[in-house]
Amino acid sequence: MSGFNSIALKTIWIKECTRFLRIWVQTLVPPAITMTLYFIIFGSIVGSRIGEMGGRPYMEFIVPGLIMMSVITNSYSNVASSFFSAKFQRNIEEMLVAPVSTAVIIAGYVGGGVARALVVAVIVTLVSFLFVDNVQLHHGVILVLTVILTSTLFSLAGLINAVYAKTFDDISIVPTFVLTPLTYLGGVFFSINLLPGIWQTIAQANPIVYMVNAFRYGFLGISDVHVGVAMGVIVLFNLAFFVIAYQLLQRGVGIRS
Amino acid sequence: MKALSIRGLRKVYKGGVEALKGIDLDVNQGDFFALLGPNGAGKSTTIGVISSLVNKTAGTVSVFGYDLDTQLVDLKRQIGLVPQEFNFNQFETVQQIVVNQAGYYGVPRDVAKQRSQQYLTQLGLWEKRNSPARTLSGGMKRRLMIARALLHEPKLLILDEPTAGVDIELRRSMWDYLEQINKQGITIILTTHYLEEAESLCRNIAIIDGGSIIENTSIKRLLATLNMETFVLDLDPNSVSGTVTLQDFQWRQVDDHTLEVDVQKSKGLNSVFAQLSEQNIQVLSMRNKANRLEELFVNLVEQGRQSGSKAGAK
Numbered sequence: 387m388s389g390f391n392s393i394a395l396k397t398i399w400i401k402e403c404t405r406f407l408r409i410w411v412q413t414l415v416p417p418a419i420t421m422t423l424y425f426i427i428f429g430s431i432v433g434s435r436i437g438e439m440g441g442r443p444y445m446e447f448i449v450p451g452l453i454m455m456s457v458i459t460n461s462y463s464n465v466a467s468s469f470f471s472a473k474f475q476r477n478i479e480e481m482l483v484a485p486v487s488t489a490v491i492i493a494g495y496v497g498g499g500v501a502r503a504l505v506v507a508v509i510v511t512l513v514s515f516l517f518v519d520n521v522q523l524h525h526g527v528i529l530v531l532t533v534i535l536t537s538t539l540f541s542l543a544g545l546i547n548a549v550y551a552k553t554f555d556d557i558s559i560v561p562t563f564v565l566t567p568l569t570y571l572g573g574v575f576f577s578i579n580l581l582p583g584i585w586q587t588i589a590q591a592n593p594i595v596y597m598v599n600a601f602r603y604g605f606l607g608i609s610d611v612h613v614g615v616a617m618g619v620i621v622l623f624n625l626a627f628f629v630i631a632y633q634l635l636q637r638g639v640g641i642r643s
Numbered sequence: 644m645k646a647l648s649i650r651g652l653r654k655v656y657k658g659g660v661e662a663l664k665g666i667d668l669d670v671n672q673g674d675f676f677a678l679l680g681p682n683g684a685g686k687s688t689t690i691g692v693i694s695s696l697v698n699k700t701a702g703t704v705s706v707f708g709y710d711l712d713t714q715l716v717d718l719k720r721q722i723g724l725v726p727q728e729f730n731f732n733q734f735e736t737v738q739q740i741v742v743n744q745a746g747y748y749g750v751p752r753d754v755a756k757q758r759s760q761q762y763l764t765q766l767g768l769w770e771k772r773n774s775p776a777r778t779l780s781g782g783m784k785r786r787l788m789i790a791r792a793l794l795h796e797p798k799l800l801i802l803d804e805p806t807a808g809v810d811i812e813l814r815r816s817m818w819d820y821l822e823q824i825n826k827q828g829i830t831i832i833l834t835t836h837y838l839e840e841a842e843s844l845c846r847n848i849a850i851i852d853g854g855s856i857i858e859n860t861s862i863k864r865l866l867a868t869l870n871m872e873t874f875v876l877d878l879d880p881n882s883v884s885g886t887v888t889l890q891d892f893q894w895r896q897v898d899d900h901t902l903e904v905d906v907q908k909s910k911g912l913n914s915v916f917a918q919l920s921e922q923n924i925q926v927l928s929m930r931n932k933a934n935r936l937e938e939l940f941v942n943l944v945e946q947g948r949q950s951g952s953k954a955g956a957k
Contacts, residue, residue, distance in 0.1 A: 397746025404739070476730035480791075483694045483724050484747035485716040643656065643688075643697045 394486045395494050402498020406464055406505075413464070413502060414509060417456045421510045424452050425517045428575060440577050440608045449514045449521070450602040451574030454536065456510045458569060458594065459561065461503040461537035465495050466544035466557045473548065478641055488635045492545065492628070499541030500534060507533055522606075528613060529604030535620045536597045540565075542627035549631070549640045573598045578610045593623055644708050646672045646799050646830040647693065652702035654688050654854075662688040664854040665702065670832060670847070672707075672798075675825045677841035677862070678834045680851035681944060686834045687727060689851070690803050694724045707798055720748065723792035727803040727834075729784050731791065733777035737768055740776060741791045748795035755794060762790040766820065782813040789817070799830045806837060818844055838940055842866075852944050873932040874912070876902040879925035889918050903932060 406413040425445070433444035440447055472478040481491055515521060523529060543560075551557045572594030578586055589595055596616035603609040609616065635641070647670040654663040663685050670676045680686045691697030693704055695715065704711040709718035731740045738759050745755035763769040766786040771779060779787060785805060792800060802821075806814045814837075821844060825831050835841055841848060841862070848865060850858040858865065878887075880900040887896050892915060893905040904915055919926060 391747075391749050393749045393751060394747045397743050397752070401735075401739075401743055405734075408734070472732070475732060476726075476728065477732045479696055479726065479730050480744050481747055482696055483719065483722070484744070484795075485719040485749065486747050638698060642695075643691065 391486055391490055394481075394484065395490045395497070398481070398486075398491065398494025399497040399501070402464075402468060402495060403501050405468060406498065406502045413460070414505060417460060417506045418509050418513055421452050421456060421513050422516075424448070425514065429517055440579075440602075440606075440610075442606055442608065445518055446520070446606065447577075447602075448575055449511075449518055450605040451572075451598050453507050453510045453514070454532075454594075454598050454601045455569050455574050456506045457503040457533055457537050458540050458597070459565065460506045461499040462540040462544040462547075462561060462565060463557075464502045464544065465499040465541045466548045466551070466561075468498065469495055469545055469548035470551050470554070470557050473551075473641060474554075482641065488632055491635060492542070492631055495545055496538055496541040499544060500537040503537035503541075504533065523604070524607035525604045527604075528600060528617075531617070532597060532600040532604055532620070535617075535624055536601070539597075539620060539624045539627055542624065542631050545631050546627065546634065549634045551640075568592050568594045573602075573610060593619060596620055644672060645705070646670045646674065646707060647832065648703075648705045649689075649693075650703045652689070652692060652704065653700045654685075654692060654697060655700045662854055663692075663699075663702075666851070666854070666856050668849055668856060668859065670830060672830055673825075673828060674830055674847055675822075675845045676830070676832045677845035677848040678832060678851060679838065679841060679848060679940060680834075684851045685854045686851055687803060690724070690726075690801055690832075690834065694722055694801065695719065720795070721798045723795065723797035723800045725788045725792045725800070725802040725805050727807065729776075729788065731776050731784075731787065734775055736773050736775055737763065737779070737787055738772040740787065741794050744791045745794040750795050758794050758796075759790075762793050766790045782809045785809055785813075786817070789820075793824070797829070799832065800824070801832045803834050804836060805833070806835065806840060814840070850940060850943055857946075858943050871905055871907055873903055873905050874915075875930050875932045876904060876915075876919075876926050877928045878902055878919075879927055882923055882925040887919070887922065887924060889915060 425448075429445040429448055433448070436444040438444065438447075469478070511521075544557075547557055547560050571589065572592050573589070578589045578595060581589055590611070596611055596619040599609040599611045600613055600616035600620065603613045603616075647668065649666060649668040651665045651667065652663050653661070653665050655661050666685070666689065668689075678686050678689065688697055692699045692711075693706065695711065695718075699711075704718075706718045706721045709721060711718055735743070738756075741759045741763065742752065742755040745758065746752060750758070759772070760769060763772055766789060768783060768786055768790060771783065776784065776787065785808075789802070789805065792802075805821075806817055809817065818840065821831060821833075831844075833841065833845060845862055847861050848858070849856050878900045883899050887894070887902055889904065891910070895903045897903060906912060906915065916926065
């Protein structure tokens with residue numbers, strides 16, 4: 387569909403932001419509580435016995451990873467649940483009958499996912515101030531770019547999941563069986579340099595490794611992978627997921643008869 | 644220019660069900676048009692294709708000259724859709740729903756808010772503007788869907804059974820409103836199960852069954868083809884001593900004071916009254932029974948099915 391409908395884009399984005407702010411107890415409070423527990427258990431209690439990782443106190447080392455973990459899960463679940471609810475209640479039809487292009491629908495939903503991820507990132511960062519005295523930013527541009535690109539990527543992934551989902555259970559399968567394991571193995575709590583040879587190579591096939599390390603570089607200036615390569619991987623995944631999401635919606639998979 | 648023009652429209656769903664078998668349909672600008680048919684006839688599929696919720700298999704559709712395949716954006720701007728089922732976000736407020744819908748059509752937010760006051764007031768929903776949609780009654784939800792469909796000011800309003808489950812009083816007020824906006828120039832296409840609704844509101848009609856249009860004409864012309872009417876006569880019970888008899892008419896004595904008589908237009912009613920007078924029976928009042936259109940509708944659908952099965956037998 388030709389023509390850029392900027393008012394529709396703004397409308398979808400406002401609708402999405404209103405949604406996650408309206409249910410803030412479900413969307414914004416849980417990451418604050420969960421991350422506080424992570425900081426206490428892994429950072430303070432376990433971390434004090436670990437000492438340093440990557441040349442930094444363990445608590446400082448895990449801060450970027452935990453922020454990125456929140457960004458990933460929140461951007462994903464925001465779009466997955468919102469888009470699936472729109473399908474389930476059939477109010478997705480409000481957009482489908484209107485002159486709203488596929489790209490605008492994707493941009494609106496992804497914009498909502500990114501907005502929630504940014505709000506959660508700020509909340510978790512503020513929580514980390516309670517546990518880390520010396521929070522510093524090494525490279526602000528890399529930091530912001532990584533958060534935006536990562537939340538965009540997982541918003542797209544959530545959208546693709548919602549397109550295929552037929553029940554509410556279907557939107558929890560991917561986070562449980564794919565996202566959580568990849569995140570835990572993605573270098574949030576450890577440097578992948580600690581892994582034995584073959585496992586280090588396998589770990590590099592995990593895209594979340596690149597996101598966590600690029601973000602950690604922006605925060606602390608340390609990374610297990612080359613930051614340029616990491617940014618390249620994130621951009622490539624974004625392009626691939628956008629093309630998939632665009633094709634699915636354009637063909638009307640799961641939304642048109 | 645036609646408000647709607649459909650040629651050779653086919654829809655075959657996955658699994659092979661042929662919901663539309665190459666229909667042709669025209670709706671004139673400014674018309675109030677009824678699309679009737681039994682459940683599963685293809686009404687909602689037709690509306691789904693026009694509003695681009697259903698992908699067609701073959702054929703062409705144009706709305707005010709805009710082609711569905713090549714001018715989809717312009718085509719969509721012409722249409723306001725009131726679907727059969729509630730399809731708004733139940734957790735959003737009434738005003739959010741209509742303002743957001745206008746936003747999807749490119750109406751700026753401040754303009755949409757102004758219009759929302761106008762349309763929600765007209766439909767008796769302004770007081771409920773800050774209420775979540777889930778708290779509305781069924782009738783209010785129906786009216787909300789009409790307001791939502793009108794906010795971008797379409798030229799063609801399509802209503803898929805808009806008064807289903809709505810009480811009589813509210814249904815009448817919705818009819819009045821629809822007639823009013825039709826007079827203002829909005830072309831309306833209506834599907835309904837209430838044939839009285841089609842007879843009261845619409846000027847032209849298409850009857851669809853089994854994916855084919857089996858009749859497409861004006862309501863007046865269609866009703867003119869009906870040569871038999873049933874009248875209900877209320878009799879004075881004191882004047883009825885036994886069984887009533889009528890020569891040359893089909894009739895049923897419902898009880899001791901109610902008589903139903905089938906009258907062919909060519910015969911008239913004089914003979915009925917003459918025969919009752921001869922029996923000293925007093926007629927207190929008389930009314931036309933039931934829905935004439937309903938009778939026609941049933942006849943047409945049955946004829947269509949019989950001819951279809953004969954063709955199949957060949």
